Amino acid sequence: MESVTPAKRQKFSGSNNSPTWQEIQAQRQNLPIFPARKRLLHELRQNDSSIVIGETASGKTTQIPQYIYETGMHRNLMIACTQPRRVAAITVAQRVSQEKGQDVGALVGYCVRFDDTTSEKTKIKYMTDGMLLRESILDPLLKRYAVVLLDEAHERTIHTDVLFGVVKSAQHQRRQRGITPLKIIVMSATMDVDQFSRYFNDAPVLYLEGRQFPVKMMYTCETQSDYQFSALSTIFQIHQEAPPRQDILVFLTGQEEIESMVTAIRDVSKELSDDSSKILALPMYASLPQHLQLRVFQNAPKGTRKVIVATNIAETSVTIRNIKFVVDTGKVKAKTFNPRSGLDMLKVQKTSKAQAWQRSGRAGRESAGTCYRLYTEEDYEALPTNTRPEILRCNLCSVTLQLLALGIKNIAQFDFMDKPSTESIQNAIVQLKLLGAIENTDDNKLTPLGRKMAAFPLDPSLAKVILKAVDFDCLEEILTIVSMLSVESIMHSPASKREEASAVQAKFISHEGDHLTYLNVYRSYKGVSGSKNWCHENFINARNMKTACDIRGQLRDICMKQDMQFKSCGRETAVIRECLAHGFFMNAAELQKDGKYISVASRQPVAIHPSSAIFRCKPSYVIYNELVKTSACYMRNVCVVDPDWIFEAAPNYFKTRPLHT
């Protein structure tokens, strides 16, 4: 499925009549994929691996698993269809269940984190790619499945990329051992599939037509120096010329830019003459509260043009109907990772051609549309063809631990479609050795500790902290802290009410740092039984608190399976910090005589992030969860430690990195 429109949109569509059985079957037969059914099944039957190129709205995601099921090709095993996003797995499973006239969880089910609806009856299973990857650790041959469809393969998420290697190896081993063969079907939206075909032993490529309307491309004559200004004038140019009720989607890079653009559009439209039609500007980005996000799906009042200003969330995750014009600035904010410094950076970059193509497609969903690219055609030609796959630009610690748990010892020899640099693989192995997850030999053998760590859906450092908590009798507290660290922004302070927010939140602050502050928030939250009202009064994000509680439950279950001792340290909170040091000793910083911090690992200057609970404090030693480079190198989620603790956590590590105590 190319995209997902939140199910809640139906609330605004005015009709809640569910279609009849006949209507559903007619809709199925009306899909572009339907005439290709026979040819498609013939090819899929003939080949162990196939690549399917399906244009937008071809019906491949909902129909192909059903076609396979109807022929019995699955030999009474399951058919898995993976999606990069949870909502997609859920909504597609709901739709396909409806088409089969059954409840979700019977013949058709979905499996995503915290929500597994499958049963013994389930044969068609929609799931997130990360979920299948987790399952493969327990069963590398994927014996429950006869067919695995990897959907949205062009997005190249880190999970899909690892799954490519896992399914290929499972297929090979099953053939050798004479087990039921595994069929692999890779589904992609882009035409650039030579790499997929080559990787899966020259698998045949099947093309499916879609239902996309033509989109007219407009380029600028000159390269624009100020894309925000350029976007603003393009919006009003369209507004003056196009008939009303033809909506515009604008792609920008981030929250701040989007909010100022929305304000600018509102200001300019106030100055328009009264007889010109009205304009309604709406922001759309992931951290926008849900009730504000839903506004983009509502129809604008009669005679009003809707202008949605969005991040790349509107490229794939969210589909807005009735878009006639797309304004593409050609920019995107993306995370970059430097394996040498271990630094994450968010930078505004140029999009790839594939991304530009995806954006322009948003103008041709219901009828022919126009895309205004705010760059020249030559600029476009100079863009990279595809976005760099995630696996080439992120920290590989987690993935490496998972591959080792799968029994793959030689990570550098793993059959990656795009091989990460030797440096980033080596960096991950060094980290895992420091954490004690791998034996200190050359064969990359997992230690018993490492094997246990791999069972947790967490960064290896956090998994290590959980396992260490048993020794410090503080597992209850550590589970809470790790869960709180696994969600974004628990405390929010809107710019307009910043002082009010920090005043009410002052009661949570611990002089021991952010981790203990989170523990205080969690305890207070539990003290009022998770009251939504309490969250509101204290500027606590209720949705994220709920997620943290779900994560805590899942981590607790894993600890139970490992027979770990649940103990609480009560008021003796120092042991919590000592325990944290065992996962984060390599993220230590020390206070210099000049009152500034430098990192122990690289001796580079770092600073406590202004959002930290101990921003103004100057403890001699701190550890931190991550380093973010913006206007300076900021440490986020900071904890006060005793230098003896970090030394004790890894004496060998500090032999070459002396602590100046």
Add this chain to the structure above:
DNA sequence: GAGCACTGC
């Protein structure tokens, strides 16, 4: 005294 794209287990 700073601001943070998007996913996922």
